[in-house]
Amino acid sequence: MKSVAKATNSIKSIQSLKKMTDKELFLYYTNNRNIEIRNELVNRxxxxxxxxxxxxxxxxxxxxxxxxVASLGLIYAIERFDVNKGFEFSSFATPTIIGEIKKHFRDKGWSIRVPRRIQELSKRINGAKTVLHQKLQRSPLIKDIAEYLECTEEEIIEAMEASQVYTPKSLDLTYDNDGEDKDIQLMDLIGQTDKNFDFIENKDFLDKTVEKLNEVERKVLKDRFFKNKTQMQVADELQVSQMTVSRMEKKIIEKFRKELSKSLD
Structure with a gap:
């Protein structure tokens, strides 16, 4: 309390703030929320x-x-810091500031990661557009930008297209349908996964696994699961017991399970 009182009495001018320690400033700010104290803490x-x-x-x-953004995070840290807990302010402020920066990147950063050279060229293009627009008194062409930045037109086009991923577009975005009554939405232009892909993958897996079965196992598999024969019918044809057919089924299923596990690794 004596430190607080001392700090309070010393707040008479900006010069007096300079003479105070960080601890004295934080003690005073915690109790009085003086804007000049906060500004001094920010500057320090x-x-x-x-x-x-x-x-x-x-x-x-x-x-x-x-x-x-980092400076704003610093202010947040100053507002929340409690000097009485014994922590160093820098240790307390660092995660707060980094958290604000990362949050800003999530909100404003590139939604899809592109090469750094493309990002840098994209920023240079934005600057070139402003300069050339004033110089030419019109919107600059790709050729104009390429000559100004000493790049190829292909590089300019690549960077401009990549810059479109800076922020994601809504699937509800509509485009004019060349005179048709109904506009086209972006979601209508996005391709869908071909259902045949799963069929082809499954068939390939089955074919490879069946090749690893012996002749008797293939017959049991075909008769039981494709021809819907009973275990007794299969057992009579193979001249074995029904229990043997049941065990063979379990063995076949286990082989398929192991092969499937390998394919997923």
């Missing part, structure tokens, strides 16, 4: 936001944007 600890922001350079979002 901005280096933390700067260091953490640099870890996310060249990740698809401009450094300035990341730094702003």
């Amino acid at each position: 600890n901005l280096y933390i936001a700067e260091i953490l922001s640099k870890k996310f350079i060249n990740k698809g979002i401009d450094y300035e944007d990341i730094y702003q």
